[in-house]
Amino acid sequence: xxxxxxxxxxxxxxxxxxxxxxxxxxxxxxxxxxxxxxxxxxxxxxxxxxxxxxxxxxxxxxxxxxxxxxxxxxxxxxxxxxxxxxxxxxxxxxxxxxxxxxxxxxxxxxxxxxxxxxxxxxxxxxxxxxxxxxxxxxxxxxxxxxxxxxxxxxxxxxxxxxxxxxxxxxxxxxxxxxxxxxxxxxxxxxxxxxxxxxxxxxxxxxxxxxxxxxxxxxxxxxxxxxxxxxxxxxxxxxxxxxxxxxxxxxxxxxxxxxxxxxxxxxxxxxxxxxxxxxxxxxxxxxxxxxxxxxxxxxxxxxxxxxxxxxxxxxxxxxxxxxxxx
Amino acid sequence: xxxxxxxxxxxxxxxxxxxxxxxxxxxxxxxxxxxxxxxxxxxxxxxxxxxxxxxxxxxxxxxxxxxxxxxxxxxxxxxxxxxxxx
Numbered sequence: 001x002x003x004x005x006x007x008x009x010x011x012x013x014x015x016x017x018x019x020x021x022x023x024x025x026x027x028x029x030x031x032x033x034x035x036x037x038x039x040x041x042x043x044x045x046x047x048x049x050x051x052x053x054x055x056x057x058x059x060x061x062x063x064x065x066x067x068x069x070x071x072x073x074x075x076x077x078x079x080x081x082x083x084x085x086x087x088x089x090x091x092x093x094x095x096x097x098x099x100x101x102x103x104x105x106x107x108x109x110x111x112x113x114x115x116x117x118x119x120x121x122x123x124x125x126x127x128x129x130x131x132x133x134x135x136x137x138x139x140x141x142x143x144x145x146x147x148x149x150x151x152x153x154x155x156x157x158x159x160x161x162x163x164x165x166x167x168x169x170x171x172x173x174x175x176x177x178x179x180x181x182x183x184x185x186x187x188x189x190x191x192x193x194x195x196x197x198x199x200x201x202x203x204x205x206x207x208x209x210x211x212x213x214x215x216x217x218x219x220x221x222x223x224x225x226x227x228x229x230x231x232x233x234x235x236x237x238x239x240x241x242x243x244x245x246x247x248x249x250x251x252x253x254x255x256x257x258x259x260x261x262x263x264x265x266x267x268x269x270x271x272x273x274x275x276x277x278x279x280x281x282x283x284x285x286x287x288x289x290x291x292x293x294x295x296x297x298x299x300x301x302x303x304x305x306x307x308x309x310x311x312x313x314x315x316x317x318x319x320x321x322x323x324x325x
Numbered sequence: 326x327x328x329x330x331x332x333x334x335x336x337x338x339x340x341x342x343x344x345x346x347x348x349x350x351x352x353x354x355x356x357x358x359x360x361x362x363x364x365x366x367x368x369x370x371x372x373x374x375x376x377x378x379x380x381x382x383x384x385x386x387x388x389x390x391x392x393x394x395x396x397x398x399x400x401x402x403x404x405x406x407x408x409x410x411x
Contacts, residue, residue: 126355
C-alpha cells in the first residue's frame with residue numbers, strides 16, 4: 001500500500017464562480033450576506049480569555065504574540081534562522097533553508113484537549129482515493145460542520161491518490177491515543193469543496209468541509225468565523241492549533257503571532273506549523289470570542305518565506321455559512 | 326513523484342509521517358502516512374529539489390533530499406530510521 005501527497009497548485013484558470021460548491025454528488029446551495037458567524041463554547045469547560053492579549057493563555061507558553069507585524073516584502077529580504085537547521089544542521093547547498101517551523105520553535109502542546117477551544121480542533125485521518133492515508137487538521141464551525149483545507153478532501157494532480165478522497169475520519173480533541181469525543185467518518189456527499197479548488201486548483205480556494213452525519217459539534221462547541229478588513233487583520237494575533245507531523249502521533253500543538261501580511265485572498269504569518277496542520281483554523285481571540293479569519297494551507301516556499309492560508313473573504317464566508325446550515 | 330520506503334533495518338515502519346519541508350514551489354501542509362509495508366508516494370508538481378522529513382514515534386527523525394529534473398520524473402528513496410535510545 002502506498003500513500004500519496006496531493007500536489008499544490010496555483011492555477012490561474014478561473015471560472016465564473018470559483019466559490020461554487022462541488023461534491024462527489026450534486027448539491028443545492030443557500031446564500032447569505034452576513035459577515036460574522038458566532039462561536040459556541042458548547043457544554044461547560046471553556047478556557048477563558050484572561051489576559052485579553054489576543055493569544056490563548058497557556059501554562060509554559062510565552063510565544064511572541066506581541067512582536068510587531070512584519071511586512072511580507074521585508075520578510076522576503078530576510079533569511080531567518082530555522083529551528084530544524086539547529087537540529088539537523090544547515091540545508092544542503094542550493095536548498096532553501098526556510099521552513100514552516102520558524103525559529104524559535106516555541107510551540108506548546110495542549111495537555112487537556114477536552115476543554116474549549118481545543119476540543120473544537122480535530123485530527124483528520126484521510127483515506128485517499130487509492131486507499132493510502134494522510135493526516136490533516138479541521139475545526140468545527142457548527143454542530144455538524146468541520147472546515148479544513150480543500151486538499152484534505154480533494155487531492156490535486158493526476159498521480160495515485162488524486163481526486164476526491166474516499167473518506168475523512170474526524171477525531172475532535174484527539175490527544176495521542178485518546179479520543180475524548182470518539183470519531184466520525186465522512187465520505188461521499190459529506191465531502192465538500194468549491195470549483196475554484198477542485199476544477200481550477202487555485203490555492204486561493206483551497207477550502208473544504210465535512211458535513212457530519214451527527215451533531216458532534218454540540219458536544220465540542222465551535223469557532224465563529226468572520227470577514228475582517230486589512231487593518232483589523234494586521235493588528236490581530238493569529239492563533240493556530242493543530243496536529244503537526246513532527247510531534248508524537250495525534251498530539252495537538254498551539255502557537256500564535258501577529259500576522260505578517262495580508263493579500264486579497266491570502267493571509268501570511270510566522271506562526272509555526274508543520275505538515276499535518278493543513279486545515280487548521282487561523283483565528284483571533286477578542287473579548288473572549290474566537291473567530292476564524294483564515295484556513296491554514298501552506299508552509300514556506302521559494303519567494304514566500306512565511307506560512308500562509310486562505311483568507312475568509314465574503315464569498316468564502318458565504319460558502320462556510322452555507323456549509324454550517 | 327517520489328516513491329519510498331520507511332524502515333528500521335529490514336523492518337518496515339508503518340504510519341510514519343512524511344512531510345515535504347521545502348520544495349521548489351508551494352506544497353500543501355499535509356502529512357503522508359506510510360503504509361503497512363512502509364511504502365509511500367509523494368506527488369511532485371514541480372521540477373527541482375525536495376526536502377522530506379520523516380517522523381515516527383519512538384524513532385529518530387530522518388531527512389531525505391531528492392532532486393527531480395522534471396516534475397514527471399520518479400525517484401526511489403529509502404528512509405532508514407534508527408530507534409531512539411530508551
